[in-house]
Amino acid sequence: MLDYDFQGKIRIAVIGGSDASNEALKEAEAVGQLIAKNNCILVTGGLGGVMEAASRGAKEAGGVVMGILPGISRLEKNPYVDIAIPTGLGWIRNVQVVLNADVLIAIDGAYGTLSEISYALLYGKPVFGLKTWVLSKAEEKSGKGVISCLSPQEAVEKALKAVAISDG
Amino acid sequence: MLDYDFQGKIRIAVIGGSDASNEALKEAEAVGQLIAKNNCILVTGGLGGVMEAASRGAKEAGGVVMGILPGISRLEKNPYVDIAIPTGLGWIRNVQVVLNADVLIAIDGAYGTLSEISYALLYGKPVFGLKTWVLSKAEEKSGKGVISCLSPQEAVEKALKAVAISDG
Amino acid sequence: MLDYDFQGKIRIAVIGGSDASNEALKEAEAVGQLIAKNNCILVTGGLGGVMEAASRGAKEAGGVVMGILPGISRLEKNPYVDIAIPTGLGWIRNVQVVLNADVLIAIDGAYGTLSEISYALLYGKPVFGLKTWVLSKAEEKSGKGVISCLSPQEAVEKALKAVAISDG
Amino acid sequence: MLDYDFQGKIRIAVIGGSDASNEALKEAEAVGQLIAKNNCILVTGGLGGVMEAASRGAKEAGGVVMGILPGISRLEKNPYVDIAIPTGLGWIRNVQVVLNADVLIAIDGAYGTLSEISYALLYGKPVFGLKTWVLSKAEEKSGKGVISCLSPQEAVEKALKAVAISDG
Numbered sequence: 001m002l003d004y005d006f007q008g009k010i011r012i013a014v015i016g017g018s019d020a021s022n023e024a025l026k027e028a029e030a031v032g033q034l035i036a037k038n039n040c041i042l043v044t045g046g047l048g049g050v051m052e053a054a055s056r057g058a059k060e061a062g063g064v065v066m067g068i069l070p071g072i073s074r075l076e077k078n079p080y081v082d083i084a085i086p087t088g089l090g091w092i093r094n095v096q097v098v099l100n101a102d103v104l105i106a107i108d109g110a111y112g113t114l115s116e117i118s119y120a121l122l123y124g125k126p127v128f129g130l131k132t133w134v135l136s137k138a139e140e141k142s143g144k145g146v147i148s149c150l151s152p153q154e155a156v157e158k159a160l161k162a163v164a165i166s167d168g
Numbered sequence: 169m170l171d172y173d174f175q176g177k178i179r180i181a182v183i184g185g186s187d188a189s190n191e192a193l194k195e196a197e198a199v200g201q202l203i204a205k206n207n208c209i210l211v212t213g214g215l216g217g218v219m220e221a222a223s224r225g226a227k228e229a230g231g232v233v234m235g236i237l238p239g240i241s242r243l244e245k246n247p248y249v250d251i252a253i254p255t256g257l258g259w260i261r262n263v264q265v266v267l268n269a270d271v272l273i274a275i276d277g278a279y280g281t282l283s284e285i286s287y288a289l290l291y292g293k294p295v296f297g298l299k300t301w302v303l304s305k306a307e308e309k310s311g312k313g314v315i316s317c318l319s320p321q322e323a324v325e326k327a328l329k330a331v332a333i334s335d336g
Numbered sequence: 337m338l339d340y341d342f343q344g345k346i347r348i349a350v351i352g353g354s355d356a357s358n359e360a361l362k363e364a365e366a367v368g369q370l371i372a373k374n375n376c377i378l379v380t381g382g383l384g385g386v387m388e389a390a391s392r393g394a395k396e397a398g399g400v401v402m403g404i405l406p407g408i409s410r411l412e413k414n415p416y417v418d419i420a421i422p423t424g425l426g427w428i429r430n431v432q433v434v435l436n437a438d439v440l441i442a443i444d445g446a447y448g449t450l451s452e453i454s455y456a457l458l459y460g461k462p463v464f465g466l467k468t469w470v471l472s473k474a475e476e477k478s479g480k481g482v483i484s485c486l487s488p489q490e491a492v493e494k495a496l497k498a499v500a501i502s503d504g
Numbered sequence: 505m506l507d508y509d510f511q512g513k514i515r516i517a518v519i520g521g522s523d524a525s526n527e528a529l530k531e532a533e534a535v536g537q538l539i540a541k542n543n544c545i546l547v548t549g550g551l552g553g554v555m556e557a558a559s560r561g562a563k564e565a566g567g568v569v570m571g572i573l574p575g576i577s578r579l580e581k582n583p584y585v586d587i588a589i590p591t592g593l594g595w596i597r598n599v600q601v602v603l604n605a606d607v608l609i610a611i612d613g614a615y616g617t618l619s620e621i622s623y624a625l626l627y628g629k630p631v632f633g634l635k636t637w638v639l640s641k642a643e644e645k646s647g648k649g650v651i652s653c654l655s656p657q658e659a660v661e662k663a664l665k666a667v668a669i670s671d672g
Contacts, residue, residue: 002232006250064170082174086267115622122615283454290447338568342586400506418510422603
């Protein structure tokens, strides 16, 4: 029997590349831990690199991890995903990572991460960044863009506040 | 903290129309209860009718319900969905209902249900049916088609056996 | 310069398996020829078997062929496709084959074809069949199902009439 | 009968917002004209603003326009689309705009345009920009990013050269 209130939990996506520096992986793990400690659900794309490091962090801290997978099998994922969601969409699943999050934290990352940032901003979801994309035209055109943070703590705290504000 | 082994659980999808007869709804509820009692996760399309009745049944028996939703919001769902997965795909999400199941039980239903049956069979997943589509060319062309059952008990028992066989 | 009125043309999809009998391939080619002779655009899934045979037929008769492709490259297609549309959706692209057609002709085929038939009927598009799926519950539940035809001529004639009726 | 070699033509997507300044619309129209004059096919998302202005330009110059539409009907499009492709994907169709192009020209635009830029760069397709997004981390991380141009002429010329290089 499930004793866990899924619907009441905030979902935070951690987005970032499958190929990442050690520093980015360390930050991703710390972000994952903080997400779990703050009783939120972690959402990722379910594969390696930043996605896996964040998921490992969340599991170390007793959290819950959803993985939105590109393939058609729920087995093609990193070992820390609890709830595997195969999509059959390949890279197009990036959009569904965004749809499954209330707020996002981007860590490092290349064009795949940028695609998730863009869709998040398109759907009006806040994005906090750790050494990731900075968007030059965001302010004048369409809102706030990626809000740069200096530490995992700052990113998770700001993400939690952003969701509280959009709820309240 | 989550004390539930998601990855080790069998996922059974219940597919059927949002517009269904009282008899179909009763059967769906009974199927949902049996899925939960057998410690499996229920997957549905997350909306009304057969999807909602099966989900209510699963929750009555203490089970876990995943809802693969057509819209972009995780709030557009019936009240019995634990894990809501917005897809942004409209009716195309039917394919993702199938991808998220190990085995399917079809109850009543019209063309939407038939689309899920077809994709299930295309991906090689067994489908058991309660007063639903019967496929005329299935045997000679592509496998076993929909296996008709006479009761919720029979459908759930056969679904469990089918997964055990394909694993074993 | 393009001297061809795309928007005014009826689009007929031919659906059927990539693995088909010689008889089915012959019928598909004849259907493709008739579609072109009747000044309609042929839509297919862009790969082999029935899709390729129909496309060859359409090109023999000077027609236009759209291929809705599963992959991400417009080059992964049979040689008779004029307008290649990569979707990146794998088998999920079957739904987009349907969305791009005004009416469909199913020839032979297995579960992939059945998925296209179901989506066509779900979206209210008429489907005519040559030695393909017969749907047992269609009449009582959701409309007309697949209308069986005995020859390519009958299928194309009925498809044209069906579109005229739904327009008029 | 179609007397037009679709497969041999280069496809250039013009991406940009449905809500755009007069200056952006003028540039889009000029880009559309140049695409047609250079015997290329124009691909857009099929709706208003920059998409419509570019399409009008292409038609003024006798060109061919493909519209990759978000809805399920091929009629929901601007009047200059020749080949309408309904996708049923909503904003997720942005990815399919990219998949259908060999090279892209971004004009103005907000987060939707940025999503198309990101997917283009993810799939390795060159993007040329007119007063649009500038990407700060592109150079160091993942290639060339958006190549800023000063005029429609420069953008189309560079787009044509980029395709010639990647072919050659």
